[in-house]
Amino acid sequence: xxxxxxxxxxTADSVALLVAGIVVLQAVLTFSAxxxxxVLGQSMLASAREFVVDAILRLPLSRVETASSGDLVTRVTxxxxxxxxxxxxxxxxxxxxxTSVVLTLAAMIANSLILxxxxxxxxxxxxxxxxxxxxxxxxGYLTEGGTYxxxxxxxxxxxxxxxxxxxxxxxxxxxxxxDDDIEVSAQAERYGMTLxxxxxxxxxxxxxxxxxxxxxxxAVGYAQGWASIGEITTAILYTEALWAPFETLVHTVDEVQxxxxxxxxLLGIATVPPDRQEGRDEPTDRTMxxxxxxxxxxxxxxxxxxxxxxxEPGERLxxxxxxxxxxxxxxxxxxxxxxPRTGAVTVGGVELVRLPLDQLRxxxxxxxxxxxxxxxxxxxxxVLAREDASDEQVEAALRAVGxxxxxxxxxxxxxxxxxxxxxxxxxxxxxxVALARLILADPHTIVLDEATSLIDPHTARHLEGSMNAxxxxxxxxxxxxxxxxxxDADRIAVVIDGRVVELGSHAELVALDGEYAALxxxxxx
Ligand code: ADP
Numbered sequence: 001x002x003x004x005x006x007x008x009x010x011t012a013d014s015v016a017l018l019v020a021g022i023v024v025l026q027a028v029l030t031f032s033a034x035x036x037x038x039v040l041g042q043s044m045l046a047s048a049r050e051f052v053v054d055a056i057l058r059l060p061l062s063r064v065e066t067a068s069s070g071d072l073v074t075r076v077t078x079x080x081x082x083x084x085x086x087x088x089x090x091x092x093x094x095x096x097x098x099t100s101v102v103l104t105l106a107a108m109i110a111n112s113l114i115l116x117x118x119x120x121x122x123x124x125x126x127x128x129x130x131x132x133x134x135x136x137x138x139x140g141y142l143t144e145g146g147t148y149x150x151x152x153x154x155x156x157x158x159x160x161x162x163x164x165x166x167x168x169x170x171x172x173x174x175x176x177x178x179d180d181d182i183e184v185s186a187q188a189e190r191y192g193m194t195l196x197x198x199x200x201x202x203x204x205x206x207x208x209x210x211x212x213x214x215x216x217x218x219a220v221g222y223a224q225g226w227a228s229i230g231e232i233t234t235a236i237l238y239t240e241a242l243w244a245p246f247e248t249l250v251h252t253v254d255e256v257q258x259x260x261x262x263x264x265x266l267l268g269i270a271t272v273p274p275d276r277q278e279g280r281d282e283p284t285d286r287t288m289x290x291x292x293x294x295x296x297x298x299x300x301x302x303x304x305x306x307x308x309x310x311x312e313p314g315e316r317l318x319x320x321x322x323x324x325x326x327x328x329x330x331x332x333x334x335x336x337x338x339x340p341r342t343g344a345v346t347v348g349g350v351e352l353v354r355l356p357l358d359q360l361r362x363x364x365x366x367x368x369x370x371x372x373x374x375x376x377x378x379x380x381x382x383v384l385a386r387e388d389a390s391d392e393q394v395e396a397a398l399r400a401v402g403x404x405x406x407x408x409x410x411x412x413x414x415x416x417x418x419x420x421x422x423x424x425x426x427x428x429x430x431x432x433v434a435l436a437r438l439i440l441a442d443p444h445t446i447v448l449d450e451a452t453s454l455i456d457p458h459t460a461r462h463l464e465g466s467m468n469a470x471x472x473x474x475x476x477x478x479x480x481x482x483x484x485x486x487x488d489a490d491r492i493a494v495v496i497d498g499r500v501v502e503l504g505s506h507a508e509l510v511a512l513d514g515e516y517a518a519l520x521x522x523x524x525x
Contacts, residue, residue: 033092041088048080052266060275061337070153075269078148079262086259094252100245108238112227115235118213119242126206130250133199134257140192141261147185154181196254203250207243214239275339276353283348283355283363286313286444286475288334292343295329302341303329304498311445316476318489320519326498327479328449334477335366335447347445361385364445367470371434375419378407381433385441397439401466403432428462435463435470445475450485483523492516 056064056072064072105123108116158165158174165174214235221227293307303326311317311334319327332338333345336352344351347363355363374381382397383389389397391414398404406429410416418425418433425433438446448471480486487506494502494509494516502509502516509516 037088037092041084044087045080045084048084048266049076052076052080052269055266055270058274059269059272063272063275068149068153068156070151070156071149073156074145074149074152075265079145079265082262083259083266086255086262090252090255090259093248094256097245097248097252101242101249104238104242104245108235108242111234111238112231114221115214115217115227115231116238118210118217119239122206122210123242123246126202129199129202130253133195134253136195137192137254137257138261138264140188140195141258142264144185144188144192145261145265147181147188151178151181151185154178199250199254203247207239207246210239211236278356279350279354281350281354283350285348286363287311288345288347288364288445288475290330290334290340290343290345293330293333293340293345294342295326295333295338295340297329302498304333304340306343307495307498307500309334309493309500309503311475311477312490313444313475314473315491316478316489318478318480318486318492319495320480320483320486320492320516321495323481325495327481327495329498330495331366331447331449331477331479334445335364336360337366361441361443363443364447365438365441365443366447366449367435367438368449369431371431373419373425373430373433375417375421377412377415377417378410378433379414381418382436382440385437389440393440394436397436398432400439400469401432401435402469403429403436403466431463432466435466438470443474445477446471447477447479449479450481483519486516494519 052075056076059067105116105120108119154174154177158178165171214232218227218232218235222229222232288311290307290309293304293309294302295304296302307330309317309330319330321327329338333340336345336355339353344353346352347355352360352364374384378398379391379394382394386393394414395404398407407413407416410423416423478485478489480489486492489506491503491505492509493500494514496515502512502514504512506520510520511517
């Protein structure tokens with residue numbers, strides 16, 4: 001008797017030890033799994049962000065300009081984190097839950113095939129609903145993502161244009177735009193929510209029903225003698241046990257879907273074909289030649305119709321013509337921002353669009369009155385153009401554009417933080433920083449587009465010296481939206497409806513008594 005008791009105690013002890021061991025092992029495994037999942041997740045998040053930023057940086061310039069910044073921001077932030085979330089948590093959970101479901105089902109069948117039937121049938125039925133859901137959900141989620149992009153786009157627009165909004169009293173209108181965006185977004189969310197609710201309704205039924213059915217079947221089986229109390233209890237416990245992993249499985253499948261939608265949006269950026277292919281040819285000299293240049297913003301609507309133009313190194317060419325005639329477009333082609341639809345712009349015999357971007361910027365740069373000050377120090381803002389530049393070179397560039405006066409007076413000098421949120425620069429100062437950047441990049445050809453006059457006349461006069469420092473000794477193409485720039489140029493190209501109709505010096509064109517002479521007379525009288 002005593003022997004049996006101690007043997008039973010020994011068994012109980014070893015079972016307890018085993019259980020304790022398993023619990024400890026589970027804790028260790030869970031901990032290391034979570035730790036490595038977190039590490040994996042963070043590094044994935046980091047590389048995904050890098051991938052996206054990289055992909056955006058490689059996007060054709062023309063494409064970035066047309067994409068809204070809100071859309072790109074949404075992709076870099078929301079889409080990257082949903083994607084990495086779904087890989088980090090949803091995917092592993094789906095695998096664990098899927099395995100549990102399969103093993104539980106196997107155990108149920110081993111216990112009693114008949115008692116497993118209700119669960120099997122209802123699971124199969126709910127799978128049909130899951131399938132329906134997963135066919136519709138991706139589009140729903142893509143739409144949702146799109147609506148977030150819209151919200152962000154309009155929000156950034158409102159913030160960036162805050163002054164205009166205030167000046168023109170557009171606050172109400174902007175708020176309306178925001179409300180509309182949210183309404184559209186809410187509709188998209190509601191659609192997704194309805195899909196989910198339907199899914200979970202069916203799932204709930206799939207779980208409550210089997211319990212009742214197993215109990216019923218078990219009662220009949222017990223009465224007829226083909227099911228024991230043990231089998232019935234086991235079957236019910238398994239039915240219960242199936243619930244949690246199956247729900248997790250469906251739930252994570254849902255998250256994986258969201259992840260796939262986000263991944264699609266991310267990969268979408270990478271699939272935009274590049275608009276230029278770098279070659280290895282080195283330009284032999286500084287002569288720029290454009291031949292048979294045509295360009296269309298929309299298919300079949302050329303805005304340039306076969307322009308031929310060559311630039312002598314060091315010359316000043318002014319491009320004049322009525323507004324909308326294609327001057328800015330021509331300037332962007334000459335600066336290599338867009339590749340032409342037909343023909344080519346070459347420098348020293350090499351097409352601009354076959355030059356690596358950093359080399360292209362050392363050949364020709366487009367200067368507009370839109371400029372950007374990046375958040376960072378004055379030095380950071382200027383060495384953007386050439387990373388290996390020394391402080392002396394940066395200072396020389398700032399002196400050349402006449403900016404050293406005020407930069408030298410900043411408390412931290414070159415280390416002073418500028419950009420939004422720090423030291424605010426006047427438009428004139430910001431323009432000087434942009435010009436200093438160009439002095440450092442040192443392109444031999446400058447395309448100057450004075451398209452919109454963002455700068456007040458006083459600042460403009462002040463900047464003239466800075467501008468002259470940049471332009472001296474370089475080939476300059478000046479897109480003149482006001483005619484007086486043309487007068488002093490070596491040659492003038494008159495562009496009308498996407499064609500160069502006259503080309504020559506001021507005196508020649510006045511003598512020719514054509515379009516330019518007419519423009520000139522209208523301007524001077
Ligand atoms: P200009 O500089 O002489 O005023 P542009 O080169 O800006 O002329 O414009 C030439 C034509 O191309 C115009 O008809 C204009 O509407 C069109 N255009 C300019 N930019 C775009 C754009 N981003 N998308 C579509 N059409 C454009």
